[in-house]
Amino acid sequence: MSLALTGIGVTSGIAMGRVHRLTPGELALPEYHLEAGAVNTEVTRIRQAAQRSERFLGEVMTRVSGRGSETARDLLEAHRLMLRDPMLIDATCERISEQRINAEWALAQQSEQLQEEFRRLDDEYLALRREDLEQAVGLVQRELAEQPTTDIDARIPHHLDRTILVASELGPAELTLLSQRRVAGLITEHGAPYSHAAILARSLEIPMVVGVHHALELLQEDEEVIIDGHYGSVLAEVDDSLRRHYAEKLDATLRHRNDLKRYLGRPSLTADRQPFCLHGNAELPLEFKRCLDARVEGIGLMRTEYMFLEENLPDEESQYRAYSNAVRTMNGRSITIRTLDAGGDKLPAALELTRGPNPALGLRGLRLSLSIADAFRNQLRAILRASTLGPVRILLPMLTSVAEIHQARQLIAECREQLRNEGVKIDPDLPVGGMIETPAAALDIESMAPELDFLAIGTNDLIQYVLAVDRQDELVSHIYDPTHRGILELITRIVEAGRRHDREVTVCGELAGDPAAVRMLIGLGVHHFSLPPAQVGAVKKSLIECNSRRCRELVESYRSGNALPDGTDLLTALAERGC
Numbered sequence: 243m244s245l246a247l248t249g250i251g252v253t254s255g256i257a258m259g260r261v262h263r264l265t266p267g268e269l270a271l272p273e274y275h276l277e278a279g280a281v282n283t284e285v286t287r288i289r290q291a292a293q294r295s296e297r298f299l300g301e302v303m304t305r306v307s308g309r310g311s312e313t314a315r316d317l318l319e320a321h322r323l324m325l326r327d328p329m330l331i332d333a334t335c336e337r338i339s340e341q342r343i344n345a346e347w348a349l350a351q352q353s354e355q356l357q358e359e360f361r362r363l364d365d366e367y368l369a370l371r372r373e374d375l376e377q378a379v380g381l382v383q384r385e386l387a388e389q390p391t392t393d394i395d396a397r398i399p400h401h402l403d404r405t406i407l408v409a410s411e412l413g414p415a416e417l418t419l420l421s422q423r424r425v426a427g428l429i430t431e432h433g434a435p436y437s438h439a440a441i442l443a444r445s446l447e448i449p450m451v452v453g454v455h456h457a458l459e460l461l462q463e464d465e466e467v468i469i470d471g472h473y474g475s476v477l478a479e480v481d482d483s484l485r486r487h488y489a490e491k492l493d494a495t496l497r498h499r500n501d502l503k504r505y506l507g508r509p510s511l512t513a514d515r516q517p518f519c520l521h522g523n524a525e526l527p528l529e530f531k532r533c534l535d536a537r538v539e540g541i542g543l544m545r546t547e548y549m550f551l552e553e554n555l556p557d558e559e560s561q562y563r564a565y566s567n568a569v570r571t572m573n574g575r576s577i578t579i580r581t582l583d584a585g586g587d588k589l590p591a592a593l594e595l596t597r598g599p600n601p602a603l604g605l606r607g608l609r610l611s612l613s614i615a616d617a618f619r620n621q622l623r624a625i626l627r628a629s630t631l632g633p634v635r636i637l638l639p640m641l642t643s644v645a646e647i648h649q650a651r652q653l654i655a656e657c658r659e660q661l662r663n664e665g666v667k668i669d670p671d672l673p674v675g676g677m678i679e680t681p682a683a684a685l686d687i688e689s690m691a692p693e694l695d696f697l698a699i700g701t702n703d704l705i706q707y708v709l710a711v712d713r714q715d716e717l718v719s720h721i722y723d724p725t726h727r728g729i730l731e732l733i734t735r736i737v738e739a740g741r742r743h744d745r746e747v748t749v750c751g752e753l754a755g756d757p758a759a760v761r762m763l764i765g766l767g768v769h770h771f772s773l774p775p776a777q778v779g780a781v782k783k784s785l786i787e788c789n790s791r792r793c794r795e796l797v798e799s800y801r802s803g804n805a806l807p808d809g810t811d812l813l814t815a816l817a818e819r820g821c
């Protein structure tokens with residue numbers, strides 16, 4: 243009988259190997275008052291500890307290479323910036339001088355105060371900043387306790403390809419070292435699927451399960467374990483039949499992944515020769531490379547919220563750098579850059595004051611951008627400047643009225659004129675499209691479509707607003723139904739308006755990355771999809787193997803009120819009868 247522990251799977255991968263426990267080792271962090279004459283020495287001590295930590299991060303950064311290295315560098319850089327932030331080390335030095343307390347104590351107090359401020363803002367992005375802070379502080383504490391982080395180099399074996407590493411938690415720097423040693427899999431007692439270490443494990447494709455409580459106590463050094471990321475489970479006390487089962491499963495997963503890759507280079511045609519077009523969704527630099535590897539035709543949705551995570555809004559220059567890097571990476575393929583879609587569940591710290599009583603129905607998306615016109619101009623100017631380097635389109639989120647489109651277009655025209663006066667030449671016809679993701683936009687699509695150059699259906703929000711189901715709320719997730727006839731009605735309406743006004747219609751919500759749902763979408767007349775790069779193989783296979791005419795007949799019949807044969811659901815019926 244095996245022992246099963248559960249946590250949250252970060253990647254869907256499987257790993258088999260032997261446990262190596264990475265125990266943290268207690269740090270000596272004393273707290274005491276200082277003699278007046280000792281203050282300067284203590285300030286120097288913490289500054290030097292911070293410098294050594296920075297140096298350590300710099301060294302790890304130079305060692306990162308290969309797959310996932312860009313994300314790793316970004317994360318390590320975030321820790322370096324945290325160490326340089328005056329709110330951390332400078333403020334700790336002030337505490338040492340003002341309160342005459344030792345460095346460890348002052349750092350603990352300062353870090354607690356910052357954590358408290360981050361906690362009060364209760365935001366998913368800030369949760370990541372909290373994690374950066376914790377890890378940067380941890381590095382300095384180790385230096386102060388004279389147990390430098392470089393110790394980890396010595397504490398872990400060099401060859402980890404048959405090893406599942408178990409730790410309380412892991413930071414990006416540690417994860418980078420572990421990936422270089424080809425660790426087979428990772429288990430942590432703490433952490434969430436959107437933590438930095440998790441993001442990194444995904445991009446490095448290392449199977450990982452986080453949040454496995456008491457794993458360090460329950461798993462023995464060198465015992466055999468299996469990680470199943472799909473179910474977020476860790477299996478110990480492995481017997482022969484389980485070992486055989488997972489060895490076969492691992493083999494099948496690898497074969498399936500390779501099998502899907504074969505579809506990437508195939509022509510984008512359904513079984514009945516109807517063309518379709520796949521674009522990628524990308525936000526972080528690494529995702530653009532992934533999109534290229536997946537051979538998408540361009541980027542159909544570049545979300546820009548991640549640039550707005552910091553305390554201050556990003557300036558035009560830093561945004562320009564990010565957009566132009568993306569344009570260069572895509573090397574001639576078009577990029578659709580969505581203007582800031584803050585608000586709702588993703589409100590950056592700098593815009594906290596704009597949070598209303600019901601954020602999903604409040605100042606979000608384009609409404610918010612129009613209310614902070616100077617910041618919006620910075621973003622528009624940065625996008626327009628990047629458009630001189632390659633094909634770029636602007637996408638406006640969360641539209642509800644034609645008036646909003648006019649206001650946005652007016653600002654775009656002003657920015658273009660300004661740039662022209664500064665000697666920057668911009669394509670006067672740079673396309674401006676809109677996200678159709680509110681019931682108002684979908685219902686009034688006849689007025690909206692002529693005002694926009696292309697239409698992007700945001701099914702994530704459209705479903706949330708049409709069905710009145712909060713997309714964040716697990717209690718109602720069972721009624722978040724993409725096949726609801728109300729949704730099909732609205733998508734049909736948008737597709738038909740697109741046809742009448744000769745506007746391209748793309749679906750860029752998560753539905754476009756679901757191999758079953760894309761058959762429903764093609765049945766509704768959608769031919770353009772924008773999806774996460776990891777899903778491209780499976781979606782392309784599903785579309786290549788489907789008969790779009792049969793999908794249309796089935797969806798039409800269902801839409802007009804007919805029940806499905808054998809009481810099945812629409813997506814299952816399409817999987818069986820769409821090919």
Ligand code: PEP
Binds near residue numbers: 543583679
């Ligand atoms: C959507 O709503 O479908 C969409 C693509 O936008 P986001 O998920 O960023 O709200």
Ligand code: MG
Binds near residue numbers: 679700702703
């Ligand atoms: Mg949306």
